[in-house]
Amino acid sequence: MYNVHGLREKLALGKFVTTVELEPPKGADPLPTMEAAKFLRGKVDAVNIADSPMATLRMSPIALAHIVQEDLGLEAIFHLTCRDRNLLGLQSELLGAAALGVRNILTLTGDSPSRGDHPEVKGVFETDSIGLARLAERLNQGYDLTGHELNGPTRFLIGGVANPGAEDLDAEVAKLAAKVEVGVRFVQTQPVFDIETALRFWERTRHLPVHILFGLLPLKSARQARYFNEKVPGVRVGEDVIQKVEEGGRAAGIALCRELYGGLREFAAGAHLFPIGDLRAVYEILDIDTDLRRAAM
Structure with missing residues (x-):
């Protein structure tokens, strides 16, 4: 069975956690994502499985998260958006995920279908990310949206997203507070490229009972x-960072992320890495064994 000392427990104990975002395959074969994930086992605390990111067709994140957990013993966080399902469908998906033991969820409103590879389809958007988090918390309490009792409650660790670099930081903090009020207990942020942005957001939100994992994205150019x-x-991205990457390319981007990762350990709950198709960058940022780096090439 899957290790019960998972993300929820690590966050509660104050362990600095590291998560990595993976993209599901476009097709019925989970092997491409599994190949990427297997080298992260024992090296990171969880992997995120996106929900048809940028509104492009991909394998179900719930199914893939279940396979990753069962076959690799690597904890997964599945994304769920409001784009493709009405309130009935969202509840059904959540109950199915709970039955499969996939209990870490990242609640998202979702991208418009017009941005993706099926621009003619209609988005549902019957609720937003706050409404979805409220819905998941309702199921945790043992009831559906209409107040009917379930035959067993769910036990989701509910996550959300935030943007430390938002122009209106007051509005962003208020939005995060609203998410926490309805059940969000951890947050994975948009990428930050300097420690000051992360620290400023942490200072503004430290009063909230939520664990913040700051996003890191290794720039290539x-x-x-x-x-x-x-x-x-x-x-x-500050001009000083742009200049460093212009001069040093990918290596400079990796070095900046390594520096940020070390700085975040001083105050944040964790870091969330966006490899953007370059999984070797994760190994380099975390200083994972070079044999694994070569295997990922």
């Missing part, structure tokens, strides 16, 4: 950094 500044709201 100055062009990529400028893309974030131009296209991703609330994510800011």
Whole structure:
């Protein structure tokens, strides 16, 4: 059976946790994601399984999270969006996930289908991420949305997202407080590229009973950094960081993440890594054995 000393317990004990985001395959074969995940077993505390990210078709995150946990013994956090399911469907998915032992959830509103590979489909969006977290907490209490009692409650560790670099930080803190009020107990943030941004957000939210895992994304180029500044709201890469990556390329991006990772250990609950298709970067940031780095190439 799966190790009961999982993410919930580690966070409660104050252990600095590390999570890594993985993308499900486009197809019925889970092997590509499993190959990536197997080298992380025993090296990170959990992996995130995205829910058709950017509204592009991918394997069910619940099914894949279950396979990762059962076959690899690696704890998983499944993403669930409000984009593709109405309130009845969301409850059904959550009950199925609980039955499969997949109990860490990241609640998301979701990207518009117009951004993805099926732009003609209609998004549902019957609720948002706060409503979804409230729904999951309701199931934890043993009741469905209409107040009918379940034959057994769920036991989800409910997560949410936040943006430490938001232009309106007061509004972002208020939104996080609303999420905590309805049941969110851990947060994985948008990428941060300097310790000051993370520390400022932590100081503003430390009164809330929530564990914050700050996002780290190893930049590969100055062009990529400028893309974030131009296209991703609330994510800011400073000119000093851009200059370092322009001069040092991928190696500089890795070095910056390693420095941030060490700094976060002083105050944060953990770090969440976005490898963006470069899993070797995870090994390098965490200083995992070089044999594993070669195996991932």
